[in-house]
Amino acid sequence: MFNERRTGQGAGPKGRGSSARGADKGGQRRPMFRRRKVCKFCTDKVDYIDYKDAKMLIPFVPERAKILPRRISGVCAMHQRKLQTAIKRARQLALLPYATD
Amino acid sequence: MSETRLYELVYIVSPDATEQAIADLHTQVESIVARLHGEMVRTETWGRRRLAFKIGKHREGTYVLEVFNGTGELTKELDRRLKVSDIVIRQLIVRVDEELRLAERTRARRQAEVQRRIDRGLPPLGSRRSSSDDDGRDDDAASGAEV
Numbered sequence: 368m369f370n371e372r373r374t375g376q377g378a379g380p381k382g383r384g385s386s387a388r389g390a391d392k393g394g395q396r397r398p399m400f401r402r403r404k405v406c407k408f409c410t411d412k413v414d415y416i417d418y419k420d421a422k423m424l425i426p427f428v429p430e431r432a433k434i435l436p437r438r439i440s441g442v443c444a445m446h447q448r449k450l451q452t453a454i455k456r457a458r459q460l461a462l463l464p465y466a467t468d
Numbered sequence: 469m470s471e472t473r474l475y476e477l478v479y480i481v482s483p484d485a486t487e488q489a490i491a492d493l494h495t496q497v498e499s500i501v502a503r504l505h506g507e508m509v510r511t512e513t514w515g516r517r518r519l520a521f522k523i524g525k526h527r528e529g530t531y532v533l534e535v536f537n538g539t540g541e542l543t544k545e546l547d548r549r550l551k552v553s554d555i556v557i558r559q560l561i562v563r564v565d566e567e568l569r570l571a572e573r574t575r576a577r578r579q580a581e582v583q584r585r586i587d588r589g590l591p592p593l594g595s596r597r598s599s600s601d602d603d604g605r606d607d608d609a610a611s612g613a614e615v
Contacts, residue, residue, distance in 0.1 A: 414570075415568060415570075415571035456560065456562060461519035461520045461521055461558060462517075463520050
């Protein structure tokens with residue numbers, strides 16, 4: 368009983384979030400399950416993001432060659448900042464494109 | 469005399485340049501570094517690579533990386549000389565000492581943390597992430613610790 372209430376409470380904010388999102392899409396009620404995104408660089412313990420390593424940077428510049436926002440990639444603020452400078456330097460050296468068409 | 473710092477210089481040589489021209493350029497860079505009291509650390513030639521976009525009318529180029537210690541004046545002079553050189557199609561000088569030092573420091577801190585945990589008889593990886601790389605999502609971290 369107590370347990371149930373607790374889980375209900377825990378689901379509260381999530382449920383609200385999904386219903387608000389569902390309203391946009393037209394009243395979908397299914398609670399959205401999203402995996403907690405973790406920063407790739409934190410888990411791999413990367414301390415220095417090297418601008419010379421284009422292979423490592425490529426996943427963060429999809430199709431249009433824009434920098435992937437961290438709300439999508441889940442990269443933490445500190446690493447996104449470092450990633451950003453690395454990508455910009457790599458672009459100057461033509462290791463990564465500025466834009467693709 | 470200003471401080472010496474660690475810099476990385478990457479330049480892209482036009483694909484039409486001969487091996488000899490590239491070697492000459494490298495010795496030129498070395499002599500400039502030596503003349504302005506710098507010190508070469510290492511050199512890497514990445515060879516011919518495709519460029520991500522056209523520079524001028526080139527689609528590929530030979531990349532050369534030079535790591536050196538030196539002053540700001542030295543980088544200025546190198547940049548000027550590379551701009552003048554007509555076989556260099558792109559160059560970039562980046563100061564790296566601060567970032568490398570920072571990376572070294574975080575690595576050391578992490579190692580110390582692991583050591584401390586081992587000394588206390590705890591598993592080396594805590595439930596909380598040991599590094600301070602966290603994003604300030606305190607609510608998540610706190611709930612994770614409770615469970």
